Amino acid sequence: TSKPKKKHKANCRRHSLYVDFSDVGWNDWIVAPPGYHAFYCQGECPFPLADHLNSTNHAIVQTLVNSVNSNIPKACCVPTDLSPVSLLYLDEYERVILKNYQDMVVEGCGCR
Amino acid sequence: GSAGLVPEQGRRKYAAPLSQDTLSTFEARLLSLFGLKQRPSPSRSAVVPRYMLDLFAAYSANAEPKHGAGKRSLGRESEKSASRANTIRSFHHDESTEELSSHSAKTTQRFLFNLSSIPREEFVTSAELRIYREQVTTAANSSSNNSSLGYHRINIHEIMKPGLSFKEPITRLLDTRLVQHSLSKWESFDVSPAVLRWTAEGHANRGFVVEVVHPSSADRDYKKHVRVSRSLHDSEDSWPQMRPLLVTYSHDGKGHVLHTRQKRQAR
Numbered sequence: 001t002s003k004p005k006k007k008h009k010a011n012c013r014r015h016s017l018y019v020d021f022s023d024v025g026w027n028d029w030i031v032a033p034p035g036y037h038a039f040y041c042q043g044e045c046p047f048p049l050a051d052h053l054n055s056t057n058h059a060i061v062q063t064l065v066n067s068v069n070s071n072i073p074k075a076c077c078v079p080t081d082l083s084p085v086s087l088l089y090l091d092e093y094e095r096v097i098l099k100n101y102q103d104m105v106v107e108g109c110g111c112r
Numbered sequence: 113g114s115a116g117l118v119p120e121q122g123r124r125k126y127a128a129p130l131s132q133d134t135l136s137t138f139e140a141r142l143l144s145l146f147g148l149k150q151r152p153s154p155s156r157s158a159v160v161p162r163y164m165l166d167l168f169a170a171y172s173a174n175a176e177p178k179h180g181a182g183k184r185s186l187g188r189e190s191e192k193s194a195s196r197a198n199t200i201r202s203f204h205h206d207e208s209t210e211e212l213s214s215h216s217a218k219t220t221q222r223f224l225f226n227l228s229s230i231p232r233e234e235f236v237t238s239a240e241l242r243i244y245r246e247q248v249t250t251a252a253n254s255s256s257n258n259s260s261l262g263y264h265r266i267n268i269h270e271i272m273k274p275g276l277s278f279k280e281p282i283t284r285l286l287d288t289r290l291v292q293h294s295l296s297k298w299e300s301f302d303v304s305p306a307v308l309r310w311t312a313e314g315h316a317n318r319g320f321v322v323e324v325v326h327p328s329s330a331d332r333d334y335k336k337h338v339r340v341s342r343s344l345h346d347s348e349d350s351w352p353q354m355r356p357l358l359v360t361y362s363h364d365g366k367g368h369v370l371h372t373r374q375k376r377q378a379r
Contacts, residue, residue: 029152031160032168084368086172088164089146090154093229096164098171100198101145103369 012043012053012077014109031096032088041109045075054080054110063111074111081108129183146154147364149230159352163242163298163359167194171370189300193238194370197361201230204355209319212341221340224319225358230311234362237348239288239298239307241268241320242357245338247296262292264337265325266299270306271318283321293337307360322356 020035021027027034047067049055055063059075066074085104089098114322143150170186171194194200203225211222223241230236243266269283287301324338342351343360363369 032165034375086168086370087146088160088168088172090152090158090160091229092148092150092152094152094154094158095229096202097158097166098164098200098370099147100172100367100370102198103344 001024009044009046010042011050012041012045012109012111014039014106015042023080030087030089031090036085037105041077041079041104041106043077043109045077045111047074049075049111054108056110056112059111076112077109079106079108080110080112081106155160159204161202161357162353163357164200167200167319170194171200188298189240189302193240194359196237196369197363198367198369199234199362199364200370201360201362203227203320203358203360205358207342210341219324219326219338219340221322223318223322223340223356223358224317225306227310227317227358227360230360230362231364234364236304236307236311236360236362237362238302239358240303241303241322242298242300242359243322243338244298244354244356245291245293245296246336246354248293248337262294263290263327264293265290266301266338267323267325268301268303269321270303270309271321274318281318281321286320291338303358307358311360 017038017040018035019038021030022034045053045055045059045063047063049060049063055075062072062075065072082103083105084100084102086098086100088096088098139151166186167190170190173248198289205225209222213220221352245264245266266289267285268287270286271281271283273282275281286303287304289299289301290300291297306320309315322338322340324340339351339354340356
């Protein structure tokens with residue numbers, strides 16, 4: 001009998017996530033854009049941490065300790081680089097505002 | 113309910129498993145993120161000025177490149193103002209407080225813009241007053257196009273003290289320009305000193321006086337060239353997009369300033 005294959009868990013990386021303002025009925029006050037690509041981070045931070053997983057020294061040490069003591073959690077897959085989004089919207093007084101909101105889009109993910 | 117950020121439609125779609133408390137907390141957090149006290153619910157008649165759409169196309173961090181959009185230059189002054197700001201707000205004046213007076217040689221209009229919606233933590237770095245002037249098309253137009261008769265002077269004043277008992281208010285000149293009435297064009301005037309006085313220094317906002325000095329022999333049609341009042345024109349439909357617009361550039365101390373697409377790409 002062949003052993004059941006161990007399901008391979010994907011490493012930490014950026015995934016697609018489109019926020020559509022019309023889905024939540026915000027398109028009546030957000031003039032533009034109609035939505036934006038926010039992205040999210042998900043995946044494993046396995047031991048040993050590879051360079052492309054964009055980890056910190058602390059994450060490498062934490063992962064190392066986790067490999068010998070499972071009470072200590074693995075490093076987390078989190079956004080490491082974020083960019084702003086500009087929204088053109090009407091406020092509660094029907095005045096039109098263009099504003100840059102920081103840290104709205106995930107540009108890069110890493111193990112931290 | 114209606115004051116919430118996520119309306120019923122969105123709640124039914126996404127928020128069914130969440131408790132009301134959780135949803136309220138989530139909504140409060142989002143409202144705070146957007147700097148809003150309650151969910152905006154604009155009426156169908158709300159007007160989005162064309163200039164704000166152009167600014168969005170030019171400066172937004174995420175606008176999709178469209179044909180020509182964003183490539184169109186909004187002027188060096190606009191770019192300079194945007195390079196120090198992360199928020200651009202637009203204001204229409206309160207028409208109930210306007211005072212139009214027209215004499216043979218000049219038309220003056222008092223404008224009051226309510227700027228109380230600018231949050232205290234936001235620092236206004238500059239402001240422009242945009243006024244539309246429409247090409248005058250009359251039989252006499254062609255003969256006067258190239259003569260000095262076609263020139264109007266637009267003076268923008270800040271009202272320092274209101275006029276008492278039929279006296280003129282005490283004003284100071286903020287910006288001035290000589291324009292020819294053979295063109296249709298938006299004119300932008302720098303009103304930063306006044307708006308900074310009102311917002312950062314806490315002085316009373318008594319508004320602006322826009323003074324249009326007409327050519328010496330101008331007839332009634334020529335006096336309509338600069339669109340400072342709804343009453344000067346018959347075309348009501350175009351007024352919402354042609355009326356004067358005050359645009360403020362500010363920064364709330366959070367995040368990056370606005371950049372043109374070219375500058376973002378270079379960065």
